[in-house]
Amino acid sequence: MIWDYLKVSTYRKNSRKWGLQTCKRPFIIESTFIRGLETTATYDPKTKEFILDSPTLTSKKYWPGCLGKTSNHCVVMAQLYTQGKSHGPHMFMVQIRSMEDHSVLPGIEVGVIGNKFGYGTNDNGFLSFDKLRIPRENMLMRYSQVHEDGTYVKPQNAKLAYGSMVLIRSSIVSDAARGLAQACVISIRYSAVRRQTEAYPGGEEPQILDYQTQQYRLFPLLASAYSLQLAGKYVFNTYLEVNDQIEKGNLESMPELHALSAGLKAFSTYEASAGIEVCRICCGGHGYSQASGLPKIYVDVVPGCTYEGENTVMMLQTARYLMKCYSRAKQGQKLPGFVQYIGQNLNKKSCMSEEVALGCLVMAYEHRAARLVEAAAMRMQSLIQGGKKQHEAWNGSSVQLFWAAKAHCHLFCVKNFVDAIQAKSLSSKTVTVMKSVCQLYGVHGILENLGEFMQDGFFSGEQVGYLQRKMLALFENIRPNAVALVDAFDYPDMVLGSCLGRYDGQVYQALYDYAKSAPMNQTEIHSTYYKHLKPLINPETTSDAMQFAKL
Amino acid sequence: MIWDYLKVSTYRKNSRKWGLQTCKRPFIIESTFIRGLETTATYDPKTKEFILDSPTLTSKKYWPGCLGKTSNHCVVMAQLYTQGKSHGPHMFMVQIRSMEDHSVLPGIEVGVIGNKFGYGTNDNGFLSFDKLRIPRENMLMRYSQVHEDGTYVKPQNAKLAYGSMVLIRSSIVSDAARGLAQACVISIRYSAVRRQTEAYPGGEEPQILDYQTQQYRLFPLLASAYSLQLAGKYVFNTYLEVNDQIEKGNLESMPELHALSAGLKAFSTYEASAGIEVCRICCGGHGYSQASGLPKIYVDVVPGCTYEGENTVMMLQTARYLMKCYSRAKQGQKLPGFVQYIGQNLNKKSCMSEEVALGCLVMAYEHRAARLVEAAAMRMQSLIQGGKKQHEAWNGSSVQLFWAAKAHCHLFCVKNFVDAIQAKSLSSKTVTVMKSVCQLYGVHGILENLGEFMQDGFFSGEQVGYLQRKMLALFENIRPNAVALVDAFDYPDMVLGSCLGRYDGQVYQALYDYAKSAPMNQTEIHSTYYKHLKPLINPETTSDAMQFAKL
Ligand SMILES: Cc1cc2nc3c(=O)[nH]c(=O)nc-3n(C[C@H](O)[C@H](O)[C@H](O)COP(=O)(O)OP(=O)(O)OC[C@H]3O[C@@H](n4cnc5c(N)ncnc54)[C@H](O)[C@@H]3O)c2cc1C
């Protein structure tokens, strides 16, 4: 990611120079409230240097990857001060360790932050500066500049810097989708191997994948994995297009894409993390073993809810854009592309029939998102009319804003999925299978959020009945293709790292081999026996000790 | 737990004898489908011994705690064969390691299962037998017996053994509640310390607990924690009562309690695990550090979804009881205690007004549960009428059965919470505060599952508006008491083990101390530098190596 930041934020020659100097990637400093950073970079025109300082405990930066023990350089975000004035956060390239002997340079405190939920192989670190001086050229000056005399030149357009964020967030969407897809591979393959509970007295134990409840938990996730992969791909491709336009000076499409990528980053990481845990729990006890590969996937994906923009904050960013769209729509302005549904007439009823047409699904998601956007806007308005200040009204509406943003992202995922399976390049056989998956994605999403679709009478109770029956029918429909649908993701066993998700299905032998290779199994009697157990068990010990052992 | 099994399942004298022999607790063998166990115990009247055998890979038992390296004895569930007939699963006390030198006895293979998601200090193990002989007396014969000549005597009442399951499951409900409560303590205290993002340009950064979205994620969990603690307590107390009755030969109340405890075990572990992760994510980046204490709480609680009865299977057990109740109600029979709502008239409308009376909340949950029980029963019926066999109809209805069971448990939690705050012993001040918490529990639960309350028109759109506004109002109401409400759980810092959840709020110093004490921070330069980085950075190395380093 850092390379993208550097590419976007620096002059080419500097980027190359630093790239060469840097052993492994340097890292970038981020936090929810960039403007609130306490680390300062004060320009000293006498020496043509910036002085970096982070004097308090709370200004220590935590978390950057590879910072603790590995990186020699990093990009630091700090409050820029020059000519006595503050200009907000800017980025600086900072050397933190010697290129000669890797010792920490004076004026710097750096180390690892200690144990984490996952990321065991990453030396996530903390960092602080005590009046460290760095040359003026180390400021990343592509957008804003500080001249030698200390004059500050502000960027032409603040939105220019959005590009790298969009790129990074699109890659997080794809990472989340990949994690969920891998979890589905493991859990669905295992569910085809595992047999449990005779269906009727004396009957064969079915594959657990034949249980409707197992299908109910896994198949919608399989559909999500496809949907999120498609969404990540869309955002990435659109980024490339928009970036081309930006290079030509056209910034028009950036806000929509930026808002979409922020929301989707949150939507996808929430969906994927929760889904991975469901996949894990669907494997029963063995899902809890590292042998399943699933705990590792979870702890890799779940911090995506936090880094590169905390998810709630991301959703609210998306909501801010939606509110702008809403007020534009109410003023009769035409909205760009995908957000055109905002401000639509809400008096419609759903066209849903037993057949569950894709068009009726999309319409339902549009209606829900449009209604929730309007509801949030109305709430804001009524709070302001009731005398609240703008920021109070925002906070007092933020739960509804969150709902609106989530509905917007959900709509995008459904619509994008429908568009994708209607693409001309697909064979009709593929379309038949993928249509069921896509329908399931849409139907299940409605049933899980049913209140939001029903509150204004958009769906009748009867129509909900259609959807429920359709969902169960889709399970039966997808069942014969389920294993093929996960095989199609094409992750090799080495990537999955799972005894349960093996392509050859030799689950039990693999679990046994995994257990046998555990270090504790290399001796028959563990050293703790001699230290703790023997004194308790040994007949010579007093009966007091035995009493103690019983507790 | 094992002591309860032993107490319930053996003659007192044997329980004491084995208790003394056993170093640490032995373990009990469990799995979803007990009857499908592959391990056999065949009685040999000549030597008055049982022969234990688990010949296949799939018959190896995985997971029991303390089995891998610690236990000398264990209780094994195996298929009993005597006089050439199978009698289903029974329990046997088996010695697996020598009391002299802890060596593994002949005929036994035992070891740890390897790394897990959590439970790092527990040597969860695997076990198999190769024609191991054990004395006849080692069968736990309180309920069923095998005489010396091999005659099998079956238990007087199969339901007798339910007692220990109820007890264990009630303790899991309480464990789950405790985990969620601790996570709430940490996350809510930290949210009162942490400040983030100025509310308006130049304004102070608010405590993150003042963000409505933060309240939306944390306060309903706080309410859940209270509700689940009360539920666990109820089941435990009722178990004691019912057990008294059982000792007197009255088994009447057992089925209801058994069904409730199975469902609540599932309901509570699902709610608590998901909730703990929300608490963790609400702490931003630091929630992902082990310093927060939250990852540990999660990995401790989440396997509760699996052990002592896999959650989906538990929910379906509850549903089976609900179906029996439904058909009894339809035959005009009176149902016992809490399940009396089943079979009620479903044509009612909600009495909900702006004020959100507790009675209207309970009525709403009763209506929803009654409707879902009926819907599941109707689905079963229609499948059977359509020619499906009983077990096919069951499986084809199991998603709806799951919904019904979940609604039943949810209703119980709401009703039990309402009952608890209406208890006479509480001061009026406590009632005022706790009533808001209880209302929030009820209101939030409806809004999260809104479709289930709306599908038949029970709530009008207007009433849903009342609930939404009430929820937001309750957040403001609870906010001033939030920290006191978590302090009231009274967990000392040592129990929480969290830098973020400290009572004194000195979060940043604690995080810094935690980081400084990390083993990797005890040297300035890590050994991997010399091994991997130095050869890459050193100027003498070729430019090829530098290229490689850049990748
Ligand atoms: C595995 C991992 C790797 C990381 N790698 C890096 C890295 O390489 N470089 C780097 O710089 N950083 C890194 N980070 C840090 C990460 O970027 C931050 O944790 C993230 O930006 C969130 O900020 P925070 O931790 O301050 O959370 P906070 O902002 O304190 O969030 C805490 C809570 O407050 C709420 N909140 C905050 N502001 C608002 C608001 N305005 N409105 C409503 N709610 C709000 C949030 O929703 C959240 O629930 C990493 C973190 C992790 C976990």
Ligand SMILES: Cc1cc2nc3c(=O)[nH]c(=O)nc-3n(C[C@H](O)[C@H](O)[C@H](O)COP(=O)(O)OP(=O)(O)OC[C@H]3O[C@@H](n4cnc5c(N)ncnc54)[C@H](O)[C@@H]3O)c2cc1C
């Ligand atoms: C931390 C931990 C500690 C443990 N400690 C012990 C211990 O001390 N002693 C011990 O004996 N065991 C222990 N276990 C094992 C535990 O009891 C089993 O894992 C549990 O009973 C579930 O059985 P299973 O693993 O075979 O899952 P499975 O039954 O294979 O479940 C896999 C999936 O199949 C589904 N499924 C299975 N049957 C049905 C059905 N009839 N209808 C619908 N769906 C179904 C489940 O819902 C689940 O999604 C432990 C497990 C863990 C994780």
